[in-house]
Amino acid sequence: MLFKTKFIPLAIALAFAGSAGAQEVIKIGHVAPVSGPSAHLGKDNENGAKMAVEELNAKGIKIGGKPVKFVLVLEDDGGDPKQGTAVAQKLVDAKVNGVIGHLNSGTTIPASKIYFDAGIPEISPATTQTKYTQQGFNSAFRVVANDAKLGGTLGAYAVNKMGVKKIAVIDDRTSYGQGVAEEFVKGAKKAMPGVQIVGKEFTTDKATDFNAILTTIKAKNPDVIFFGGMDSVGGPLLRQMKALGIKAKYMGGDGLCTESLPKLAGETAVPVVTCAEAGGVPPELQKNMDDFHARYKKKYNMDVQLYAPYVYDSVMTMAAAMQQANSAEPAKYLPVLQKIKYQGVTGLIEFDAKGDIKDGSLTLYNYNNGTKTITSVIK
Template sequence: MQFTTKLIPLAIAMAFAGTAGAQEVVKIGHVAPISGASAHLGKDNENGAKMAIEELNAKGFMLNGKKVTLQLLTEDDAADPKQGTAVAQKLVDAKVNGVIGHLNSGTTVPASRIYNDAGIPQISPSATTPTYTKQGFQGAFRVVANDNKLGGTLGRYAVDKLGAKSIAVIDDRTAYGQGVADEFIKGAKAKFPGVKMVGKEFTNANATDFTAILTSIKAKKPDLIFFGGMDSVGGPMLKQMKALGINAKFMGGDGICTEALARLAGDGIGEANVTCAEAGGVQGAQEKVLADFTTRYKKKYNADVQIYAPYVYDAVMVMATAMQNAKSADPAKYLPELKKIKYQGVTGMVQFDNFGDIKDGSLTLFTYKSGKKTKIEVVR
């Protein structure tokens, strides 16, 4: 007994020493489509998150005077709502302290209920459907402008700047595609009530053959075709428009507004024939800040930024800053700090309104010249 009693205090002391030496780990989840047609966009988002986490850890991330390690847990939702909810539950079960994602509106909305029920804050860097932040979930935020602004701005631009008088609309029936197309129509009609919507057609996010839809549209001779969907569908659609001899201008939202669109469209991209918009955009001195980020990104990953890597990067930084301000990674404690955050990021000032939408969100309009994505202007 004497031998045993001497060992017990020693064992306890060693256990406590191990606990004291162990560094606290804060888990941040990230979800995007890493497989499927939008994998190039999902990987871009994931890289932005990794870059932020690695930089924060390299600097020695501190909470309440103690160094902690940030751990990124990445999941693939394949842009599929069912897989999106499955990986959302997986992150909840892993007890993540916060989530950055999802990329698509169609996965972000159903996943947001799971995070909300678990009390886990979520910042989407790219989901633009207004539904996401209008559900009343206290922990739902986004760092880009929503479809009301994006689609509406494009609709007004189509009539006012491009002179469209007859327009055909196609959407891919996803939450994003349908939402941005509907807002486009509202924006166009608000600017010019007499504009003619000569056709409204539907496809799906995995379609490759648009012959029937485009043949129907061609007969109606529109000045402009608006597509609500992603570049993986918009590119082949442009190629088939060219083959069918459709000369209408082509327009879409951030889903098609990628460097990859020209490659996917081939000679269907035309010269300044395509207009698209990204949610987000910077002007003035902020342009150099964003350019520095894209340079660092390319050096790190040997790849160009697709669209939203800078917004993912800022979303991580915003969440980490809220934790530092609260001196805690406990969601209940840092959520109030997230609501009142004022963070100067690489994409500009990040502040949220009462719904969790970014305040004074900007949009950037682009076209394609000589196969290159070319900025037209930033609008607010």
Template sequence: MQFTTKLIPLAIAMAFAASASAQDIVKIGHVGPISGATAHLGKDNENGAKMAVEELNAKGFMINGKKVKLELVLEDDGADPKQGTAVAQKLVDAKVNGVIGHLNSGTTVPASRIYHNAGIPQISPSSTIPEYTKQGFKSAFRVVANDNKLGGTLGRYAVDTLKATNIAVIDDRSAYGQGVATEFMKGAKAQNPAVKIVGKEFTSATATDFTAILTSIKSKKPDLIFFGGMDAVGGPMLKQMKALGINAKFMGGDGVCTESLARLAGDGIGEGIVTCAEAGGVTGEQEKAFADFVARYKKRFPNESVQLYSPYVYDAVMVMATAMQNAKSADPVKYLPELQKIKYQGVTGPIQFDDKGDIKDGALTMYTYKGGKKTKMSVVK
């Protein structure tokens, strides 16, 4: 596939070409929610980007035989689509050479058009909504499996492994939450048409009281509740499920599958009650590389722990930098074709993209919580 300059204004293409040949600094933008309810996830992502850039600079990053310095340009989108497009335009105006982000599907999709129109490659480390790569933007990539795989796999797992027959579904009305919940229901029904969706409710990404929703669901006697949303809502929901005496198992996607969920849920986390899936997954020898990353992260950020997506952010930066080296240029027009055909072994596993920009053969890792700790169960593809 060839990314031609007709996709971007000629003036922008010339500006990038000139700056790439003359400058010693290559700018990589990173965007995530550093404020708001999911700020802990955004900060985790930012930390992964910092680690990658610092390690590359420490090794003396070279492009076409010339030492260059990678500069990280950090922006906060607050998980808000309007703010997301504003900071996307800010990064375009700053003439960044590439963007890693956004975290949320709801901000990633609208921002992607701005990057595409400017000819700037974008790699999302965590956006899972299928629409992101269905837009036909050759500049858009992701390093995690999308909702079709994430939600569908969870649906099949709920039926086959957890033996769920009466399922209630709640989503937070976000692009991610609705998308993963829809695919979950499709996957469950496809696996066993006799499965009953006994309730379909919705809340918001900032809600704290779920009494009415959970009381309604309790009367329908579900054996499993699926939640499409983030840990900031999923945690309190689990706490209130326990308070109401709801004994159903709880399942969610990668948005709830964090180290923080146990803290947010308190005694509602239980033992083996929660099943969630994280996009990505490593097995065998690759587990050592992932463990090494976690150890380096802890050394770099002593008071913090890997939450969820920072390894994927780290890999996304490395993939972008490798494409630049392969192209012998940080000019987006020149390195984008290398990004499209990249083959990279990351800490999260092998990374290649299909013709839409989705990761090929994306894995999922299934987790539960035991003793208040996120506990790995298996990797599935």
């Protein structure tokens, strides 16, 4: 009997201790193209998500009074819409608590309906196609400015600041590429109704030979060529543009505006590029962004390519909504996410009724002999 009276309290104590120490697992899905031509950008996004989750777990966060552990469920959509919807369904089946992604508009838009139907919040750190948040899905958010602002601002900048009068446009036929190119033309025409669109050509997001369309454009002698697409195509296109002796300036959206562009274009071929990143911080907040870049480089021994800070902030914003709601259940934290105000490294994150970031910034850049330099930050 003496043995039993000592044993029972010990067993109860051990069981209680185990229960108290148990962590609730919160699964955050992350989708980006970590294979294919934009793999360098997808890996950059993935690294940003990993940094955020590691830092969240180091803080020992409790939600609903219980210790939690955040776990990333990583998926590769290859930048392909069909693959994007397949991995979206995979994440739904895995019962993730939320999704960060996708990178490309062409994969994000079709996947967003799958998340909406499942009631799972999605924050895209990179999708700029205007349509994404115009589908009526209350689960879809983005932390960067959309193409209407990005392309439109670049179009106005080309006319008002660069003195452009004749424009040629090339897009890669993706949802993103077509969208940003169309908004660029709208912005240019609004700024100067008499601006001439002397050529509209298109390629694909996997093309490598652009001589035919560039020869056609060269004959029209444009002041600027605007490319709607990613750096993996935009870089080689610029290289061939230079080889053909085309003197026009070269512009593009955020997909072009990467650290890898000079290498993809040939180091000496990038003195005349103007592009915009769908985000950016004013000078008073630049230290936060600089600190993130330094931490990223120390951890991964490489520079941020493009959207890693926005991925990091997307994860942190979602986690903040869960903490404020005292629940990681999508139905419970989604209303909080819709009204969130989170101060991230990229600035204040707050969404409008459609899920677009309020007062989204743009950062204009030029490349000078292969070096990417900020021209201005525009609200």
